[in-house]
Amino acid sequence: NAGVMQNPRHLVRRRGQEARLRCSPMKGHSHVYWYRQLPEEGLKFMVYLQKENIIDESGMPKERFSAEFPKEGPSILRIQQVVRGDSAAYFCASSPRTANTGELFFGEGSRLTVL
Amino acid sequence: TQLLEQSPQFLSIQEGENLTVYCNSSSVFSSLQWYRQEPGEGPVLLVTVVTGGEVKKLKRLTFQFGDARKDSSLHITAAQPGDTGLYLCAGVLTGGGNKLTFGTGTQLKVEL
Numbered sequence: 034n035a036g037v038m039q040n041p042r043h044l045v046r047r048r049g050q051e052a053r054l055r056c057s058p059m060k061g062h063s064h065v066y067w068y069r070q071l072p073e074e075g076l077k078f079m080v081y082l083q084k085e086n087i088i089d090e091s092g093m094p095k096e097r098f099s100a101e102f103p104k105e106g107p108s109i110l111r112i113q114q115v116v117r118g119d120s121a122a123y124f125c126a127s128s129p130r131t132a133n134t135g136e137l138f139f140g141e142g143s144r145l146t147v148l
Numbered sequence: 149t150q151l152l153e154q155s156p157q158f159l160s161i162q163e164g165e166n167l168t169v170y171c172n173s174s175s176v177f178s179s180l181q182w183y184r185q186e187p188g189e190g191p192v193l194l195v196t197v198v199t200g201g202e203v204k205k206l207k208r209l210t211f212q213f214g215d216a217r218k219d220s221s222l223h224i225t226a227a228q229p230g231d232t233g234l235y236l237c238a239g240v241l242t243g244g245g246n247k248l249t250f251g252t253g254t255q256l257k258v259e260l
Contacts, residue, residue, distance in 0.1 A: 064246075068250075074253065075154075075236055075250040075252050075253045078248065081246055092247075124190050124191070136181065136196055137248060140190050142188075142189070
């Protein structure tokens with residue numbers, strides 16, 4: 034499968050636990066984007082990363098959220114001490130270059146439920 | 149305040165009807181995309197428009213970018229049940245770096 038791979042597809046956490054979401058971009062893509070989607074809403078930008086660098090994290094909450102895209106391995110979106118309001122679908126997208134034309138390839142998402 | 153407003157928010161029509169979805173903003177975009185998302189899946193890119201006034205056709209779908217690059221429309225001719233889904237416009241702001249901003253979405257349902 035040459036598409037963007039996200040796991041887990043579904044994740045259930047209790048308040049206060051940590052959630053780790055992983056994203057492997059398409060082969061040859063070095064740019065990764067994370068978006069959050071609440072039910073029946075559009076996608077909200079969170080963070081844009083290139084290998085080993087955070088380029089734009091203007092959409093990410095200042096506390097409890099962090100993202101990385103190491104030289105080897107998938108991109109990770111980490112949410113510490115989750116709260117009910119973190120329940121959402123988190124989508125990862127990749128592009129082979131800077132996405133100034135907006136052409137992103139999305140994964141199927143990771144759905145986080147916080148109990 | 150949403151940067152990209154879509155209308156209508158919900159649309160339920162019969163097979164064979166035509167429809168238009170609008171995407172409006174007060175900001176100028178260097179490019180604008182339309183995506184379609186089905187339940188439980190990620191958005192899939194349908195088209196990219198970059199030139200003011202540009203019109204692109206994809207089978208029964210016609211996309212137009214406004215002359216001032218602030219708005220766009222998606223027109224579907226003779227809608228089919230397979231067109232059902234969430235339609236999202238998205239754009240890259242002029243001078244806005246690489247961040248893709250999504251619209252509020254239009255949920256389309258086409259019934260037999």
